[in-house]
Every structure is written in C-alpha cells, then in structure tokens.
Amino acid sequence: xxxxGIKQAFQLMFSFDPEIASVMLLTLQVSxxxxxxxxxxxxxxxxWLALKEFGGKQAFCGLLNFGMGLPPVVVGLFVSLCLWRYGxxxxxxxxxxxxxxxxAQTIIAAPIVAGLSFAAILSINPKLRLQLISLGATPWxxxxxxxxxxxxxxxxxxxxxxxxxxxxxxxxxxxxxxLKGQTRVLTTATVMEVGKGNYDTxxxxxxxxxxxxxxxxxxxxxxxxxxxxxxx
Amino acid sequence: MRKILLGSLLLLILxxxxxxxxxxxxxxxxxxxxxxxxxxxxxxATTTSTQDSGLLDVLVPxxxxxxxxxxxxxxxxxxxxxxxxxxxxxxxxxxxAPQAEKKVVETGAAINRRLVMHNDFILVxxxxxxxxVKGKSTIDALKLIAAxxxxxxxxxDDSGTHKMExxxxxxxxxxxxxxxxxxxxxxxxxxxxxxxxxxxYTLADRATYLAQKKNIKLDILxxxxxxxxxxxxxxxxxxxxxxxxxxxxxxxxxxxILSAEGQAIIASFGKNKFGQPLFFADGGKSEKDFGL
Numbered sequence: 001x002x003x004x005g006i007k008q009a010f011q012l013m014f015s016f017d018p019e020i021a022s023v024m025l026l027t028l029q030v031s032x033x034x035x036x037x038x039x040x041x042x043x044x045x046x047x048w049l050a051l052k053e054f055g056g057k058q059a060f061c062g063l064l065n066f067g068m069g070l071p072p073v074v075v076g077l078f079v080s081l082c083l084w085r086y087g088x089x090x091x092x093x094x095x096x097x098x099x100x101x102x103x104a105q106t107i108i109a110a111p112i113v114a115g116l117s118f119a120a121i122l123s124i125n126p127k128l129r130l131q132l133i134s135l136g137a138t139p140w141x142x143x144x145x146x147x148x149x150x151x152x153x154x155x156x157x158x159x160x161x162x163x164x165x166x167x168x169x170x171x172x173x174x175x176x177x178x179l180k181g182q183t184r185v186l187t188t189a190t191v192m193e194v195g196k197g198n199y200d201t202x203x204x205x206x207x208x209x210x211x212x213x214x215x216x217x218x219x220x221x222x223x224x225x226x227x228x229x230x231x232x
Numbered sequence: 233m234r235k236i237l238l239g240s241l242l243l244l245i246l247x248x249x250x251x252x253x254x255x256x257x258x259x260x261x262x263x264x265x266x267x268x269x270x271x272x273x274x275x276x277a278t279t280t281s282t283q284d285s286g287l288l289d290v291l292v293p294x295x296x297x298x299x300x301x302x303x304x305x306x307x308x309x310x311x312x313x314x315x316x317x318x319x320x321x322x323x324x325x326x327x328x329a330p331q332a333e334k335k336v337v338e339t340g341a342a343i344n345r346r347l348v349m350h351n352d353f354i355l356v357x358x359x360x361x362x363x364x365v366k367g368k369s370t371i372d373a374l375k376l377i378a379a380x381x382x383x384x385x386x387x388x389d390d391s392g393t394h395k396m397e398x399x400x401x402x403x404x405x406x407x408x409x410x411x412x413x414x415x416x417x418x419x420x421x422x423x424x425x426x427x428x429x430x431x432x433y434t435l436a437d438r439a440t441y442l443a444q445k446k447n448i449k450l451d452i453l454x455x456x457x458x459x460x461x462x463x464x465x466x467x468x469x470x471x472x473x474x475x476x477x478x479x480x481x482x483x484x485x486x487x488x489i490l491s492a493e494g495q496a497i498i499a500s501f502g503k504n505k506f507g508q509p510l511f512f513a514d515g516g517k518s519e520k521d522f523g524l
Contacts, residue, residue: 011518028425085320085321085474086321093273096275096306177304177306178307179305180289180305182302182304192283194422195280195283195422198442199447230239
C-alpha cells in the first residue's frame with residue numbers, strides 16, 4: 001500500500017491533477033502568507049526585546065518561550081471563538097476562510113519567529129552594539145548592522161516558523177473547516193482521506209506535502225547561506 | 233544578489249497570493265444560474281458519515297451548480313453540528329439523532345425539520361466472533377459482548393451513532409465499563425479502523441462501513457433489527473432567532489435535497505461502487521411512516 005501511495009503521489013503531481021495542484025497552491029499561499037506575517041511581527045519584536053533593557057524582562061522572555069510551544073488546537077479554538085458569527089469579530093465574516101487560517105497560523109508562528117530572533121541577536125557579542133555606537137553609529141544604524149550580523153540565526157527563525165505552520169493541522173481544521181476548493185490544505189486533506197479510508201490518497205497527499213515543504217525549506221536555506229558567502 | 237533573491241521570493245509569494253484571488257473568483261462556474269443569490273455562502277453543519285461515505289461529494293456540487301450558492305460543509309459529529317446550529321453558527325443542519333434534534337427544534341433554534349433519507353446501523357465485529365453475537369437481536373448481542381468482556385469500541389464523540397449506541401446500552405440495562413469498553417472519540421471511519429486493529433465490536437452506520445470495507449476485516453454480525461434504523465433530517469436555523477443566518481440559502485438547500493433531483497441523487501448514490509445504495513431517499517415521509 002505504501003509503494004502504491006507513493007506511486008499515486010507522483011502520478012498526481014506529474015499529471016498536474018488540478019485538484020491536488022489547487023490544494024498544494026492554497027497550502028503554500030496560506031502558510032507562506034502566515035510566515036511573512038509572523039516574520040513581519042516576530043523579527044522586529046525579537047530584535048527589540050533583545051536590545052531593550054527593562055524590569056521584568058526575564059519573565060517576559062519566559063512568556064515568549066512559552067508562546068513558542070503554543071498548542072495549535074488552543075489557538076484554533078481561540079480564533080474560532082473570536083471569528084464566529086456571534087463572536088466579537090463575527091461581522092467580518094472570516095470564519096471558514098483562508099484569512100482565518102492565516103490569522104491562526106500567524107499566531108502560532110509569530111512567537112517562534114520572535115523567540116528565535118531574540119536568541120539570534122543575543123548570540124552576537126553584546127559589546128558589538130556598544131562599540132558601534134561609540135564609533136558614531138546611530139542606534140538605528142547599529143540595530144541594522146546587528147540584524148545583518150545575525151541573519152543566519154534570523155533565517156533559521158523564518159524556516160522554523162514556516163515548518164511549524166505548513167505542518168499544522170488542528171487549527172487549520174477548526175477555523176478553515178477543510179472546505180473543498182476553499183480552505184482544504186494538504187494536512188487537512190490527509191486527515192479527511194484517512195477518515196474516508198482512502199489510505200493511498202492520504203499517502204499521496206503526504207508525499208506532496210513533504211516535497212512542497214522540502215522545496216521551500218531548501219530555497220530558504222540556500223538564501224540563508226548565499227547571504228553568508230557574500231559577507232566575506 | 234541576496235536582495236534580488238529576497239525580492240524575487242517576496243514577488244513569488246505575492247504572485248501566489250494574488251493568484252489565489254483570481255483562481256477563486258473564476259472557480260464557480262456561472263452557468264445557467266437565473267438569479268444570483270444575495271448571500272451566496274451557506275454553512276452546512278452535518279455528520280461525518282455524509283462526508284466519509286462520499287454522498288456530499290455528489291450532492292453539494294449538484295446543488296451549487298443549480299443554484300449558484302456556495303456551500304461550506306462542516307462535517308462533525310451530530311452533537312457538535314446541533315450545537316453549531318443552536319449558537320446560530322450554521323445555516324442548515326443535516327443530522328441523524330432524532331431525540332436530540334427535537335430538543336433543538338423545541339428551543340426554537342431550528343425550524344422546518346424534515347425527513348430526508350435513512351439507512352441503518354449495523355453491529356460489526358471480527359470474523360472469529362468471540363461473543364457469538366451473529367444473528368442475535370441487538371440487545372442480546374450487547375448483553376453477550378458485556379458478559380464475555382469482549383472489546384467494544386465506542387465512537388465516544390457525541391455523534392448520532394454514539395447517541396444511538398448509548399440508548400441501546402440503556403435498553404440492554406448495561407453500564408459498559410473499561411477496559412473492554414473503549415471510547416475512540418473519533419469519526420466513524422477512524423473508529424472502524426480502531427475496532428479492526430483491536431479485533432473488537434462496534435456500532436457503525438452502513439454507509440461508512442461499506443465505504444471503509446476495503447480496509448477492514450470486520451463482518452456485519454447484527455443487522456435488520458428495527459431498533460437499528462438510522463434516520464437523517466434536515467433543518468434550517470431559525471432566522472428569527474439568528475438574524476445573521478442565511479435563511480434563503482438554507483431553504484434552497486433543504487428544498488434541493490428534498491426535490492426529485494436531490495432525492496434521485498441520494499437514491500442512486502453508491503449503486504455503482506458498492507452494488508447497493510448507501511442511503512434510501514425518504515422525501516415527504518415522516519417518522520410515523522417508520523412507526524416512531
């Protein structure tokens with residue numbers, strides 16, 4: 001059955017089966033957008049947290065680290081409660097749409113991106129910033145240089161965030177509803193095919209998911225390392 | 233170099249996102265729809281058996297093509313589907329737990345409860361049949377399973393099938409206990425698979441059993457008992473109570489599945505694939521016709 005499923009996966013991919021192609025495309029759109037959003041929120045926040053000193057910072061960092069392990073089903077439930085018709089944001093009509101999935105996945109990934117960005121900046125010698133400022137750099141310039149220095153670690157944060165959201169199923173199922181042609185992504189399609197007893201199709205969607213995630217992560221890794229070579 | 237790469241990646245993502253918009257708008261075929269409905273989205277809360285058996289894969293597209301509505305199908309256990317209706321978070325319900333449904337109608341959350349179709353529940357178990365229940369009545373079979381402490385896998389998810397199973401245990405005057413009584417908390421397909429792996433007994437709806445049959449070795453041991461009737465009703469969420477409900481869409485959906493066309497789809501579904509229909513169309517009948 002396993003070999004048959006893998007065979008079917010390649011058949012589905014290379015025949016450009018329109019259904020699997022649209023599910024694949026939606027998966028990349030939703031998880032890609034969620035990753036971009038969580039990077040836009042998480043990286044500046046992580047950098048800010050690393051550079052700023054204030055009381056209770058340690059407790060705050062603990063909270064952030066806790067957020068990195070936020071259970072997707074809890075996020076899914078929370079987002080559902082907010083977006084339901086009779087919830088606080090019900091009038092936006094976002095429940096069971098890709099937008100709802102992007103919101104949920106962003107909440108899941110943003111703490112991971114922020115936490116790892118924070119660690120990436122901290123791993124640079126703290127004296128570097130002082131040195132830069134004493135050499136006449138404005139705080140803004142100094143921060144930019146630090147981000148340049150930490151880009152390997154920051155890129156790792158992006159990859160980790162993407163990996164989390166593309167593999168996520170609980171929240172996507174709850175807020176997306178696995179609607180055919182609308183919110184069905186590869187993970188929720190796999191769960192459904194297992195429920196239907198179509199194990200070969202489930203294996204096929206899994207293989208497509210793995211290959212899709214692999215391609216994106218390889219692209220990001222290449223980006224990560226091409227930046228490193230340029231510096232020297 | 234790096235900036236170009238980053239830029240192209242961003243462009244790629246943007247392209248994907250904007251592509252999403254265009255594919256979605258071009259998707260629904262604006263075929264011979266006479267009038268476009270004001271609110272095209274309908275949320276249908278239904279049971280896993282209608283999705284796992286594949287019925288909705290033929291019924292919903294036919295409805296969408298004919299009316300121009302877009303159905304958002306939320307396939308969950310009947311208990312959860314009814315709860316969504318009670319909170320006004322769905323527009324139309326297709327469920328199979330008559331007692332619980334009546335309560336929802338009594339609270340005023342749902343209206344126009346009408347019978348759509350039926351099939352039956354079956355008691356399935358391993359071919360070895362340790363408890364020797366084959367051919368017995370449902371109640372006797374449950375008593376034998378309990379007496380021999382044979383593994384029984386329950387849905388355990390407040391679905392219509394689970395509610396039916398609980399009422400059967402009550403009729404048998406047995407309070408099932410661990411470790412032989414195991415609650416899966418999963419859909420019908422998954423529960424059948426668990427029962428198969430554990431060589432246990434379980435109560436299933438016939439449609440899902442037939443759809444899953446290729447993967448499992450469980451046999452039908454008890455069937456045809458009048459107690460095992462599985463009746464599906466459609467209801468519309470009451471727009472007087474929930475102003476946000478899509479009343480027109482809900483009405484259109486229930487009218488479609490009760491129409492000659494919808495009933496014909498239901499009656500013929502599964503004949504080609506399984507050699508027998510999975511559901512029996514009952515449009516226009518009432519529970520009295522089944523002696524309930």
